Amino acid sequence: MAAELLRESFEIQGRNYDKAGEVSGEIKVILRDLGIEAASLRRLVIVAFEAEMNVVMYARRGTLTLILTEEDVNLEVRDEGPGIPDIELAFKEGYSTASDEMRELGFGFGMGLPNMKKNSDELKVESEVGKGTLVVAKIRLNSNA
Numbered sequence: 001m002a003a004e005l006l007r008e009s010f011e012i013q014g015r016n017y018d019k020a021g022e023v024s025g026e027i028k029v030i031l032r033d034l035g036i037e038a039a040s041l042r043r044l045v046i047v048a049f050e051a052e053m054n055v056v057m058y059a060r061r062g063t064l065t066l067i068l069t070e071e072d073v074n075l076e077v078r079d080e081g082p083g084i085p086d087i088e089l090a091f092k093e094g095y096s097t098a099s100d101e102m103r104e105l106g107f108g109f110g111m112g113l114p115n116m117k118k119n120s121d122e123l124k125v126e127s128e129v130g131k132g133t134l135v136v137a138k139i140r141l142n143s144n145a
């Protein structure tokens with residue numbers, strides 16, 4: 001394992017649509033200022049935003065931890081919420097349990113988890129119904145950057 005260059009945690013409030021996207025926005029600025037190359041940064045921000053939105057939409061609260069090494073960027077998003085009863089189903093493109101209210105706000109296309117998978121090099125989802133969900137993502141940095 002490569003040495004950690006940075007580790008920082010951020011709180012995410014469930015149901016707070018006014019603040020939705022704030023944490024992924026902060027992460028984007030932090031990593032951009034550190035000079036992370038654009039392609040990896042773009043992928044990371046997509047994964048962080050979708051993970052953050054899922055906490056906002058479905059959970060009570062969550063913590064997103066950003067871990068940067070020389071080789072990769074890692075996200076650990078742990079929430080307290082309803083959990084995901086069928087993770088395989090949740091990964092199906094277009095599958096969503098979003099409410100009408102969420103859809104009116106422009107969310108709930110059922111593409112969050114598929115896009116997180118597409119944009120990360122490793123993605124792990126663990127969940128306990130009634131307790132919460134853990135999402136762990138790894139995005140490798142391009143070595144020539």
Ligand SMILES: Nc1ncnc2c1ncn2[C@@H]1O[C@H](COP(=O)(O)OP(=O)(O)O)[C@@H](O)[C@H]1O
Pocket residue numbers: 050054055057058059079081082083084090091095096097098107108109110111112113114133
């Ligand atoms: N953190 C979470 N807690 C509980 N359920 C979740 C969580 N993340 C995803 N889900 C479930 O998985 C489904 C698919 O998620 P996603 O692909 O992001 O699509 P969307 O958010 O547009 O519904 C959600 O509709 C929800 O039922």
Ligand SMILES: [Mg+2]
Pocket residue numbers: 050053054108111112113
């Ligand atoms: Mg989603």
